[in-house]
Amino acid sequence: MVKFKAIGVSEGLAKAKALVIKEEDLSVVKETVADAEAECKRVLDAVEKAKQQIEVLRDDAEKNIGAAEAEIFDAHLMMLDDPDFVEGMTNIVTDEKVCAEYACFVNCENFQAMFRALDDEYMQARAADIGDISQRVIKNLKGIADNAIDTITEPCIIVANDLTPSDTAKIGGKPVAGFITKIGGRTSHSAIMARSMGIPAIVGAGEKADEIADGDLLLIDGAAGEVVAQPDEQTLADFAERQKADAAHRAMLAQYKDKEGATSDGRRVIIEGNIGTPDDAVRVAELGGEGVGLFRSEFLFMDRTDLPSEEEQFAAYKKACEIMQGKPVIIRTLDIGGDKEVPALALEKEQNPFLGYRAIRICLNQPELFLIQLRALLRAAQYGDLRIMFPMISSVDEVRGAKQVLEQAKDMLTAEGVPFNPNVKVGIMVEIPVAAVCADVLAKEVDFFSIGTNDLIQYSCAVDRINEKISYLYRPLHPGVLRLIAMTAKAANENGIEVGVCGEMAGTAGMAPVLCGLGVTNLSMSASAMLAAKADLAKHSCGECKELADKLLACASASDAERIFTDWRES
Numbered sequence: 001m002v003k004f005k006a007i008g009v010s011e012g013l014a015k016a017k018a019l020v021i022k023e024e025d026l027s028v029v030k031e032t033v034a035d036a037e038a039e040c041k042r043v044l045d046a047v048e049k050a051k052q053q054i055e056v057l058r059d060d061a062e063k064n065i066g067a068a069e070a071e072i073f074d075a076h077l078m079m080l081d082d083p084d085f086v087e088g089m090t091n092i093v094t095d096e097k098v099c100a101e102y103a104c105f106v107n108c109e110n111f112q113a114m115f116r117a118l119d120d121e122y123m124q125a126r127a128a129d130i131g132d133i134s135q136r137v138i139k140n141l142k143g144i145a146d147n148a149i150d151t152i153t154e155p156c157i158i159v160a161n162d163l164t165p166s167d168t169a170k171i172g173g174k175p176v177a178g179f180i181t182k183i184g185g186r187t188s189h190s191a192i193m194a195r196s197m198g199i200p201a202i203v204g205a206g207e208k209a210d211e212i213a214d215g216d217l218l219l220i221d222g223a224a225g226e227v228v229a230q231p232d233e234q235t236l237a238d239f240a241e242r243q244k245a246d247a248a249h250r251a252m253l254a255q256y257k258d259k260e261g262a263t264s265d266g267r268r269v270i271i272e273g274n275i276g277t278p279d280d281a282v283r284v285a286e287l288g289g290e291g292v293g294l295f296r297s298e299f300l301f302m303d304r305t306d307l308p309s310e311e312e313q314f315a316a317y318k319k320a321c322e323i324m325q326g327k328p329v330i331i332r333t334l335d336i337g338g339d340k341e342v343p344a345l346a347l348e349k350e351q352n353p354f355l356g357y358r359a360i361r362i363c364l365n366q367p368e369l370f371l372i373q374l375r376a377l378l379r380a381a382q383y384g385d386l387r388i389m390f391p392m393i394s395s396v397d398e399v400r401g402a403k404q405v406l407e408q409a410k411d412m413l414t415a416e417g418v419p420f421n422p423n424v425k426v427g428i429m430v431e432i433p434v435a436a437v438c439a440d441v442l443a444k445e446v447d448f449f450s451i452g453t454n455d456l457i458q459y460s461c462a463v464d465r466i467n468e469k470i471s472y473l474y475r476p477l478h479p480g481v482l483r484l485i486a487m488t489a490k491a492a493n494e495n496g497i498e499v500g501v502c503g504e505m506a507g508t509a510g511m512a513p514v515l516c517g518l519g520v521t522n523l524s525m526s527a528s529a530m531l532a533a534k535a536d537l538a539k540h541s542c543g544e545c546k547e548l549a550d551k552l553l554a555c556a557s558a559s560d561a562e563r564i565f566t567d568w569r570e571s
């Protein structure tokens with residue numbers, strides 16, 4: 001039996017066999033070959049195999065996701081059928097007498113350079129496709145199996161170094177009972193997506209995860225971060241008992257489904273869900289969410305090599321509004337950068353991506369991209385209470401700039417006679433410390449605030465939110481963080497606008513009363529945390545929440561605040 005603890009990021013108990021995904025070594029060495037003809041045949045066989053794999057992926061995507069998503073695979077097939085692309089590889093083998101892997105690598109670089117040099121954004125983005133298919137050919141040459149996630153058919157718990165957001169997106173629809181990763185923290189995107197899908201997840205396991213072998217029976221507790229591999233009889237029996245108790249607790253929480261979020265003395269705190277795709281709204285609605293407090297629209301742009309059109313975006317935003325049936329749906333405009341990549345934009349790699357060219361900075365710099373999204377949002381706003389939220393705001397100038405582009409989008413739609421809702425509420429994410437400090441000024445410019453605590457903690461404590469080595473410094477209860485939240489809430493309350501929290505802090509057990517005490521009016525979290533947040537609030541009066549918040553604000557350190565919080569939870 002192997003037992004260890006890591007960072008539990010998505011609650012729930014799961015029991016299934018381990019599917020260990022090994023890191024792939026795709027490095028290529030330039031080796032000379034004697035038999036160039038045989039090497040060319042290796043190239044052609046690997047290309048043929050890649051075509052067959054892509055055909056299967058295309059058919060699966062068409063069946064499980066949609067025709068539009070399947071089209072990307074048609075584009076890949078076309079490239080693999082292009083004689084120039086294939087001959088590029090065989091010519092390098094024949095001319096330079098080098099191995100197939102190296103020829104494929106050089107050919108990829110050549111084609112990518114060619115596409116990137118074209119003065120056309122769409123064609124530039126095709127460089128990512130070239131990279132994708134070349135990687136597939138190299139994998140086939142090296143005998144590396146296709147992405148293990150694509151081939152899952154049996155219930156399993158994935159064990160991997162890391163899961164990219166696109167890996168995590170692929171898990172939906174597969175019988176994945178949970179996952180364990182070696183790296184990552186509570187706010188890495190794989191963790192966030194696990195919570196919104198409601199599957200148990202543990203991250204930051206480091207080398208301890210190496211003790212798990214493929215096929216081992218695993219028991220995981222996604223709240224406590226506990227992992228047991230090859231459990232003995234007693235551990236299995238205890239786990240079964242815990243699963244029973246967990247089911248009973250969930251049944252108790254179900255009574256809150258149709259209740260409004262409020263303290264015991266009736267102070268309203270609106271409890272909403274965070275979503276990444278319109279379909280996630282179904283779970284939010286089913287679990288009694290009072291709205292969508294954060295639709296991470298960037299997920300529509302990720303895991304693909306083209307950009308979603310205005311029509312595609314319009315359909316997605318409209319669907320979320322329709323599912324929520326008139327309840328508020330806050331859609332955050334494109335928030336890429338950091339650990340969220342959009343291949344179609346072919347953004348340069350940066351030294352400090354979380355501090356770099358991202359989110360509203362990109363949108364203001366590339367208004368043609370922003371306008372498409374804003375037009376889609378304005379049109380979809382006819383179908384519900386859609387609200388627009390700008391991310392990564394650091395100044396009034398950015399808010400005004402974004403609102404100006406919004407007005408431009410309205411003017412365009414009016415001129416074209418396209419119907420839309422001109423009275424959309426506009427808000428901002430408060431996630432950069434200067435925005436919290438200047439909240440009194442910003443509150444006069446917008447209809448609502450939503451505090452993004454994931455980034456606010458990262459930026460105010462100068463601690464990378466996905467680096468597990470320094471996760472001990474990532475402290476939501478740091479008095480400095482609490483003061484920033486309190487300042488933001490005060491400015492919002494004084495100006496009569498709503499102030500939410502949509503970072504992971506909102507859905508962390510016990511935090512709802514703290515945030516209510518700090519003056520927050522809305523809490524948005526993964527759907528699976530909403531019932532517990534309502535239950536937490538209902539246990540306390542508004543005065544008790546305020547008293548607790550004041551005590552925490554007065555603490556000298558995060559450790560003091562954490563001690564007070566834990567004692568309070570246990571009392």
Ligand SMILES: C=C(OP(=O)(O)O)C(=O)O
Pocket residue numbers: 187192294296335431451452453454455456502503504
């Ligand atoms: C909700 C937030 O945004 P992200 O999607 O970056 O986690 C946040 O920063 O708290």
